[in-house]
Structures are given as structure tokens and as C-alpha cells.
Amino acid sequence: MIFFSKTETASTQTADALLCLMPPIFESNGGEIPFSSADGKYTAEGFAAEDKVEALGDGLFRVHRSVTNTGVGARTGKWIVEARDTFATDRYLIPCVSFSGNVRSMGKEPHGLCDGGKPWIFAYDRESIPSCTLTETADVVCALFASDADADSLVSSCALVRGADGCLAHRIYYPVTEAPRSYTDHDVLSARYDTYITLDVDETFSVAFFIFVGTPKWENYGTATLLDRIEDIFPFTREPVMGVRAAWENSLKQSNILMAEVGGVKMFRNAMRNDPNSRGIYMPYEVYEAGWSGQALKQARMELIEAFRTGDKALRDDMIGSLEAWAASQFANGLFPTNYARHLNKKYIACDVCNYGWAVSEMAESYVLLKSHGIERPALLNFAVRLGDFFVAHYDEKTGFGLKWNPDGTKAADGGSIGGFMIMGLLSLYRVTGNAVYLDCAERAMVLYTARDVDDFCITAGAIDCACIDKETAYPFIKSALDLYDITGKAEYLVTAEKAAYYFQSWMYYYDALYPDDSEFTKLGYYTHGGTSVSTQHPAIDPWGVIVIPEYMRLAKATGDMRWTARARALWCNAMLCITPKGGITLHGHDRPEGLQSEAFFIARWTRYRKNREERGHLNDMFVGWPAAFRMTTLYRMQTELGGDFSVIEK
Template sequence: MLPPCYTRGGRQRELQRLEENVYEDKQFRVTLQYETVDDNCVRLVHSWKNIGKGAVDFQPEIRMKAGFPYTHYVIPGVSYNGNHWGNGKEPKGLEREGQPWVFDYRRTTIPGCTISENADQYAALMASDREENSLLCSCSMTADKDGCMIHRLLYPTIEKPLTYCSRDRYSDAYETFIHLEAGEEFRAAAYLLSGKPEAPAFAAANVEDTALWLLGRRFPFAYPVKEVQTLSLSHALHLLSLYRGRQMFHIGMSPEKGSFVKRDGFAFGWCGQNGMYARLCIQKGLQEGKQELVDIGMSNLDAWAEDAVAKTGLLVTEYEDLEKDGPAVVDTCNQGFAVMELLKAYRLLKAAGIERTAYYKAAEGAADFFVEHYSPDYGFGKAWDVHTGDCVDQNGTIGAYLIPGLVDLYEETGRQCYLNRAKEACRLYYKRDLAGFFCTAGALDTYCIDKETSGPMLIGALRLFELEKSGEWLDIAKKAGWYFCSWMMHYDTIPEAGSDFETAAYHTLGGTTVSAQHHHMDPWGALVVPALFTLYRITGDINWKRRAQLIWANAIQNIAPAEGKLFHGLWRHPGAQNEGYCQCRWGVEKGPGEINDWLVAWPQAFCLNAAMELTDAELQD
């Protein structure tokens, strides 16, 4: 540990060592107390006593210097080795114009956490969440001249030199201070972690495993699995409209003149999830003997399979684009959802004696296109012209969305080309991206390092493992899981008085932040909950089950109940849930703890999809 320091009146001051673990100047006496948690973790309690003659407002800071040159660093949920991939204006590197970045703890998925590492060693510093004084903190990292990283915890909440307040936008710095009268004491706790990384660039895996047990307090599931199914389906049916003679699911609902109205747009995947909702209607309808649900699902998928398949084999995945002239660019995220969901629906109906060959043909056509156009350099690319078949953006890990569907097609057809391409793509995206602890371009409203593409990497690698039982695929699946869960909130923030989080009693624990470019939370993690349970069953590692439980509890907590609910003066119908939860200073006008009113389609599609695979028994300890 370096000597404690503090900032007062815009000036930083370092205290002098008085004796072992005691530091002092004319204003403060600081005492450090260490307690061993395990071989890789020490709890540090630091106490600051005002020994001056009057009151003082200040910002205390503890600093830990790693004893090795770093090659990689992470601030979970904020910075992945500096966020240098992508064209956004999110915080990049360790500093801005010579001033170190300082981030409010609420921006980090492990409170105030900073990690530095090389192939042989890692060091990490994080806050405790057991006391309010400990949690109300901020973090920063600076590289020393010798190549070693200095890890910093500052108190209380500070953001500087600027506050990253919305996509590619900044507001002024934000600072608060500790106030101590003469003789008063400030006391806080933190954890110092060290050891050998799980793998090169994967020290975050070690830190996550530790944080999972030191931080957070589990809260009850808001609903049993069957009720989640009922409520999520209710939301889906509220989004239905007849469009061009087809049953289509609107992309979502937003406020207008005091009530929620349907937003224009029908997307196969991503935000709209028509394909997943349709398949789930078919699945639930067949299970429960409800023909009306089967009919809704088939009407929807008929639209895509019969109307939206271009000559190239690609699908026009925004259905309203069929009425537009000119080029249409589609992304591999939505093409991946199309291959997977159309094939799943085809197989469900076939097993029930209902032929929908068009679904299989549509899935096969898109898959064949990507098998033919695969590149050993960029894989399946990011975006394509649906009519010409030209790749208009080669970048990103986003092509991993095609891997699960290709494995499914191999199982259906026995055609080796599908399996070969799935394996090639998984290896490419792993070696080029995930092995460096980053995935990119899956969140379509950003262009940066993000969490979303690691979802299909996890699911796809597990599908390959189910086929081949190779340690290669299990290793990739675990690493995708660790990377994904670096975006998972490991604790509950302290809600500000009067905030939406306080009003709704909202828990941040288990929520997932979006990307390096979008610093808010959403319930996206629901999509990978079944995969995390699969990892638990394969490995026996209880941490995967615990993560699944936390993510699931978070994802379903704010679903409107069977009687609906009033929020922000707006009536939310049964099953509705909004998309965005702003745990930090995200949004120019409002502070931390805002819940938005965008009742988009995808959260309940992901919740329903998971609820169809889960049981209440396996969700329990």
C-alpha cells in the first residue's frame, strides 16, 4: 500500500508514516487494519480521525501499487483495457487530457473495482458494500513510470475530469466531500486481491468469483416460473397488431398523452423479437393445447418465411422495410436469431404433425449464405446488403449470433458444412476477441466493446460441447460466461432519496450493464440464465448457479403483476417491463436511480424464453 492521501481545497496531500499502519499530518491520523479473508484476499479497514482544530471537508483516498508491470487492465462494466475498439466517444484509456478518469462506484459492476494483470499475476482493489461509508466511493487507475499500476479508491462519490452522461456526451465533473468535525472519524473498508489469473487477460474471473461471495445479499424471486410465463406472454399479446394480414408484435410501447401506445416497427430479433415471441407462442400453445397461440405464432412466422426472404437467402429483418425501395442493410445479430428461431419453430411444428417447410427453407437459406460467405479474417461480418449480398461492415464479434443456429441446423440435417462453420467461427471470435477479454458490436445502438455478443458465444460454445464433449468448447463457454458476468452488478447501489429505485424498491444486484458506450442497466441477462445453469451442471461450480439465480431475480423483479401497476402516473399492463435502469449519472437531467418508460418487446421475450426452460426447484439453493 502507498501512503494514504486526501484532497482538500483542490490540492492533494499525502500523509507521512508515523508507525506501522499509522499515518499522520496536522489534519488527520489514519490507521490501517488488515484482516486475511483467504489466500488471495485481504480486507482493509481504514480510519481517518480529524485531529485538527476545526471542521474539514475532504476526499480521502487509499492507493495500492501492484508489484509487477501490467499488460492488461479492467474496470468492470466501464473500461476493458482502455476501450480502444470502436468509434464512440466513451471514456478511453486511463486519462483524459492528462487527468486520470475517476468513476463513481455506481458505474462499476463490482463497486469501485480496478484490476491490473500480466500473464502470471493480478492485483485488484474493490470496495466493501457492508457499510454505507465503504460503498459511497469512486475509483481510478494510474500507470506508474515503472509500468506498474496504481489502484485508487476515493471517497465519497466523484466523477472527473468529466461525467460521461449519455452516449458520446459529457457533462461537468461531479464531486462530493466527507465532512468531519474536530475529533470525528471516517471509517471505511475495502478488499485487496491478488494471485495468478485464471488465464491471460482473465484476472476478472478470479475477482468475480471472490466478489460473488463477499458482496450482495440475495433477494427473493418476485414470481414463480409459471407466473413469469403468464405475465410475459400477456405483454407479448399486448404488442400484437394485424399488419398486412399477419399477426405481428410491435417493437414496444411508449408514453403518449398520458398512456402507453404501440410504437411502429416489427423486428425479427434484437429489440422486437418477433421470431422468439412467435416460436414461444407455438411452443406454449402446443404444450397447453391452445390453438389460438399456435395460430398467432404461425401467422407471424409465415410473414417472415414467405415475404421477407431476399434472393440472396438473407432475411429482411425489419418487416416494414418490405414497403421501402432501395438498399436494405441487415446485421448478423438478427440473421442469427432468424436461423435459430425459424428452425426451432419448424421442429416444434413438425413434431406435432404440422408442416411448415417454408420455415426450414428460410433458415437454411440464410445459413447457406453465411456458410458460403464466411471469411477466415472477419468471420460472418457485422452487416450485409440484403439484396446484393455485399458485406458493408466486416467488424465485430457480432457474427457469433449465427453459431447456435448453425449447430442446430447440423443436428437437423447432418450436413457437416454447418458444424464446420460454427466451429471455425467460434474459434475465430474466441482467439481474436474473447481471449483478450472483450467482445464487440453486438449492441446495435452502439459500436463498441459490449456484453451482448458474449451471450451467443456462451450458448454456441455450450451447443458445440454438447455435441463433441471437447474441453476446447467448455473452456470457451466458461470464458464467455466470466466475460458476460463482468457486466453483472455484484451488489446493490444505495438508492438516492426520492429516486425511482427507492420508490420501486429496485435491486441492482444481478442486473447487467450494457456496454462501454452505454452505462446503464437492463434485464438482458435473462437470455443466458439457462446457459449459466448448464455450465453449473457440467462443471459442478456453484458460482455459475449463483450467477444465474441473481440475474433471474433481477430480470423479473419489475414485471408488472397480474393486476397491472401505476408507475410515473402511467398504467402498465400485466407483464410489462421497461428496458432501462440508470444506476449511475446516466442522463443529462436526472440523477442516479431513474427507471425509464420504454416498454420494449425484448425483455419479456427473454424472460419467457428462460421461464420455459427453468423450474422453481432448480432456482432454489
């Protein structure tokens, strides 16, 4: 056994020891064969093993473990690394998978440490840090995770096991195991999945893995300390596959593909898919969504920017008409149907605060954009003011802005962190109008959501097709906290922005998962490093991180920590992948036009759109508005707000 403290290792337990690396475990035929230790080496019947520990500094250690079959015949099974905490805690993380057991999630993804009394075991490709398990208290953080040095080290799984003494044991399994059941579709658990290693006589199995012991950056933010430490062992070295001009042009192409005339005005379609009756794409049900996934309002604003850049008056007038049509859909109480189709068919339903928050922000920003070009469109600002006023009037000091609201102005549901998007909207209104009512409400809401959600390292419900812990709901807290810091100068807002950014960053993949040569990822050149997992309920990667790049640049400037620019580059490079190239491609039997990008990339044994969950490494066939809208927003903001310096994302 080897004991780890924040500064050193020891062969016997010391007062400051926080983690104990146990002898190897060989699992075969459902049983575990432990090893005995002596003089730094381990033995079991028919096996010999050795650990070599390399101290990398600041609490990070690389362990090289080798196991040799010294018996008389081949042995087949699984190898297990186990490291036990010397302290008890209920605060733990398996990145992207389990936030202290997902007790705040309403989905049916795995909850708790066990299923039917057996520990949950998750494949490495579900975690942003491979096979990572992390435990922490207010004073201590410990983590065990795999290395990407070679396939043997990387292809693995992880688990946390509660001991009789209440302490948690971190485990890495080699090779991949998912048990006692595998999470394979939206709220679907399937049979376990097992793979095995066979060692012939005198054959050695060698792996590298990491142990980290440190102090949380803030309470509940041991992950932040870990992220700051690991970036030199998981360096991002890739170049963007296209330049910034090509990224803008391809984004316009996607928006133009989604644009259609609806009720006499131009709108942006959402959730388009492959047409079962042709080789093209179609919209299976009418959705023209203001914010969230569709980002119709943001796309209209980006197209306006292009119209002013090129002098295209027809495009300008079409986009003004689109925005004014949205404004005309508003109810007397200030709310509106966030799917424009429901304005036309009058089939109103409760709508979410995510869409409402985006709408306030985008309408206010569009008003300012038009005014800067000498065009007054007061209906846009009036829409934003009336919608913002509704939420100021209905803000609740205990529940914030709520989750969903009925068309008649009654609350349909509470819950989640989704109110962060309304904070973002109110701050846009404050910047445009100077009305301190919006600033005051935004500050009070930021205090509430920070204490309840951001400080808890658990943000929920902004991915509104889920009901769980997610990544994208962190974005408005990063942006709004930085805006509040700029407006008020209060240092606590910078801390909130950092916390929310570290939470968001914990969803970004730090390595390239491995896929077969015949997978779509391999054929199309997709890699996982820099992609962001969606949520605990939807374990797929998307390019959503592209929207947060300006905030990472702002954080780098405000804190002096240039790691944020490196993170921004990784997010950008991943977000450029698998945009349909010039001339288009045929994929899944359908023709994809130039500029189109899938909404999600399926990294693990989980798929929402295919029957065969074994097809790791494939693209989905869902085409929505936000990827293009977010890319253009980031490019526009880098040009107008960040000095036009694109060096962080250029080739």
C-alpha cells in the same frame, strides 16, 4: 505502507510483493496532502489514521481504515485510498467501464486512462464490483475495490493512475467524484461532478475496502479468479418476487401487448414508448424486428408453445401465419429485411448479423416445434437453410461473418464479435438437418472469434445501438461453445464456454447501489444485485442475463462448479423486478398495463431519455420484445432440456 503478495502482507517490500497499500491521501482545494507512516499508523497535519488488515484467504484481504481529525477546526475534502502495483502492464479493467482503455470501442465513452492529462475517475455505481480497478499480466492479477458494509465504505469512486515507473496505481475516492468530465448521455461528456466529506474536530471517518492478489485463471482472465473469490463477501440472499408460473404468464402479457396485426398477419411491435398524446403507449416508428431487441421470431415461437399447451388453435394459426410471413419476406439470395415493416414498404437497408443469426436459429427451432406436433411447415426450415447457406458461402477466414450486409448480398461492414450469433444459428441448423457443412463452418468460426475476441476478454458490437464493448454478444459464445462441446466432446469448447461466461458474469452487479428514498428504484423495490450492465457506451442495467441461465446450469453440470447456479439465481431474481403488477400502475404520467417491464434501469449519472442526469435510480419508458421472450425461453428450456428442475429460480 503495506505490501501484499498472493499469500501474505509485509511492512517492507519482499521479492513476491505485487501491490503496495500507500498511506492515506487527503484532497482539499485541488491539492493532495500525503501522510507519513510509522509503526503501522499514519499522520499528517491535523490528521491521524490507521489501517487494520484482515486476511480472508486465497489472496483476498479486507482493510479497515480510520482517519480522525486531530486539528483545531473542521476539514472538508476527499479521502483517497491508493495501492500501487509493483509491476508494469497495459492490461487493466474497470468493470463495465473500461477494458484496457476501450481501445477496441468505436463509441465516444471515456477512452484511455486520462482525459486532458488528468485521470478518469468513475463513480462506484457504474461498476459491477463497486469502485473496482484490476490490473493483470499472464501471471498476476491485482484488484482494489470498495466494500458494501456501510454507506461510507460503498459511496465512492475509482481510478487508475500511471506512475513515472510505468506501474499503475489503483485509487478509491471517498465520496463520489466523476472527473475530469462525467459521461452523462450517449456519447456525451459533461462537467465534472464532486461531493465532499467534512470532518469536525475529533470526528473519525472509517471505511472498509478489499485488496485481491492472485493468478489469472487463464491469460487475460484475472477477472475470473477475482469473481470466484468474491462471492462469499457479496452474497446474494434475496428471493424471487414471483413464481415461475407468474413469470411465464406475465411474459405472455407483455408479448400480447406488443402483438398487432400488420399487413394481414400478426407481428410483434418493438421500441414502444409513452404516447405524448395519451396516457398509454405507442410505437413512434414502425419496427417489427426479427431478432436482437424485438425478438419477434422468438416471441412467435413462445406463443406457439403456449398455444399447444392450452389448445388455442386460433393463436397457433396466428403464429404460424406470422412465421410464414417472415419466410415469405426472404430475398432470392437468402437474406431478408430484419424489420418486417421494410418488407411492406420496400425501403430496404443493410441489416446486421445479430438479427440474421437469431433468425436462423428461431426459424429452425420453430420448424422442429411444429413438426413435433404433427405440423409440417417446410417454408420455415427452407428460410433457415437459405439464410444459413448464405453465410456459409460468405464466411471469411479473417473477418468471420461480417457486421452488416446489403440486400443485394454485398457486405456493408465488417467488425465486432456479432458473428457469434450466426454460429448459434448454424448449430441450430446442424441439429435439425444433420448437414455437417454447418458444423464445420461453426467450428471454424468459433476458432476465429475465440482467438480474437473471447481470449482477449473483449467482445463487441452485439448491442447494435452501440459501437462498443458490450455484454450481450458473449451469450452466443457461451451457448454455442457448450453445444459444440456436447456435439464433439472437445475440451477446448468447454474452456471457451467458461471464458465467455466469466466475461458475461463480469457485467453482473454484485451489490446493491444506494439511492435516495424518493428515487423510483426505492419506491418500486428495484435493486441492482443480479442486474447486468449493457455496455461501455450505455452504462445502464437490464434483465438481459435471464437468457443465459440455462447455460449457467449446463456449466455447473459440466464443470462441477456450483457457483454457476448461484449466479443464475441472482440473474433470475433481478430479471423479475418491476414487472407491472396486477391492475397496472401509473408511472411518468402514463398507465402501464399489467405484465409490462422496462427495457433498462438507470443506475448512475447517465440517462439516454431524460434531461436531468441527476435522477439516478429511474426506469426508462422503452418497451421491447426481448425481456418477455428471454424469460419464456429460459423457462421452456429449463422444462424441456434441464429436467424440469426449477429449484434454482423458485422461491
